[in-house]
Amino acid sequence: MTGPIDSARKQWLLAHPFLAPVARFDEAVSCALAAVAPIPAAPVLAQPDWEAYLTDFQSGVPLLRSEAAGLDAAPAVAAQLESLVSQLAALEHLPEKIRLCCRALN
Numbered sequence: 001m002t003g004p005i006d007s008a009r010k011q012w013l014l015a016h017p018f019l020a021p022v023a024r025f026d027e028a029v030s031c032a033l034a035a036v037a038p039i040p041a042a043p044v045l046a047q048p049d050w051e052a053y054l055t056d057f058q059s060g061v062p063l064l065r066s067e068a069a070g071l072d073a074a075p076a077v078a079a080q081l082e083s084l085v086s087q088l089a090a091l092e093h094l095p096e097k098i099r100l101c102c103r104a105l106n
Helices: 004-015 017-035 050-059 074-090 096-105
Strands: none
Touching: 004 017, 017 074, 074 096
């Protein structure tokens, strides 16, 4: 049984068949992400330093781009991203150009 999102997506793709390759890539990424270990709940989810971030906030700097806020997601997501790219590089049904780019990223 498919859910309402799956059904709506199928209907949308029927109306926009030229986007089928993008939909297949999106599905491949979703499946690969499901196989990747979740991001550990570590310092990434720590409370930002709101006082230090205030100046950046007033200047329009997004929270995740502010060095002053004290959030560094890179260590927590690096292993997950590496695993995802590695899995995508191995998927034979993806276009060769995408797999080559994934190998280059690794």
